[in-house]
Amino acid sequence: MSGTRAVVEEFFRRAGAGEFGRLSELFAEEVDWNVYGAEEVPWVGRRTTRAEVADFFDVLRRHLEAEEFAVHRIVVEGEDAIVLGDMRQTVVTTGDLFVSPFAFHLTVHDGLITRYIPYEDSLNLARAFGVA
Template identity: 35%
Template structure:
């Protein structure tokens, strides 16, 4: 070993490991870094054993990454007996051409744990997010700061869904309005259901579809004016006034209204329609 300590030799081996990975040069010098029974772990991939296992992993990861670069000058090393932990930053490009990290949802942080048998690596466990380009949107929604996600993403989506709802309801756009709803919906339109069968609570798409049939069987809309739409993340409030002819009673009813929407993942999960249901009940006799 000359004047070099064992830890210095091991650190040099680790540096060679990263240089080979960054250059994509997996030659004899690279595989000579390992013991014959080396163990490797990578998130979502799992474990491999032996040099052939290292080759198997290389083929898998190579299908997803076009290039990979580690910031070796700023590595942090932690030495403990036969184990060296390396913490640092990496960047790269996927096969689809997406560069990472974007420093918004991906940050390129990683940590490798190397265990040595004398001068050879007998175990390397890699701890890193395998979703390099942050394309796993479902998990991003869960793990990102909720208020930040709502602020950046939900407002425009909620407004678009609400506007499409009214475009479909009033024939400005073709399509099935029921498709805008989630499979389970918190739906409420308070009223005397015995006199006004379109009122009440509903939950399923089938019940919502029935609502529109019942509504148009019993009323004729004479005006429906939206004064404003207010959006706060996943929630929206629509205020306005309407005039409808109640066919059974042959009477016209006018009221102000507020509709409460909640939109998650592009689907309406809450719809509460609030109007002067007391006056409606009193006038329709």
């Protein structure tokens, strides 16, 4: 599994199956990672290592319960992929629902993800998290 599409599809297969502990295996040791949003949301911010990626998924898993996560399209051009879809998740601490369309920009180099930039409704997330 080294092609961009195959790696991205495997990432979303594992995420959909709840295999969060195995997601970081798909990332390079050094990554360009940034999740935009309110600083009070525990998983927001920049990460640069595979270990930080593993921590992200651990933190995310403790704070969100997925109700729905649907990938509608994956567009690949060379090493870059754009993934479009919709999500519906419950924030554990507040019980509030976070609903948003999403777009992820992932880059795959030598069979590993080197860039991960998600775009989602960060204001809606902050509100569901109780910080906006």
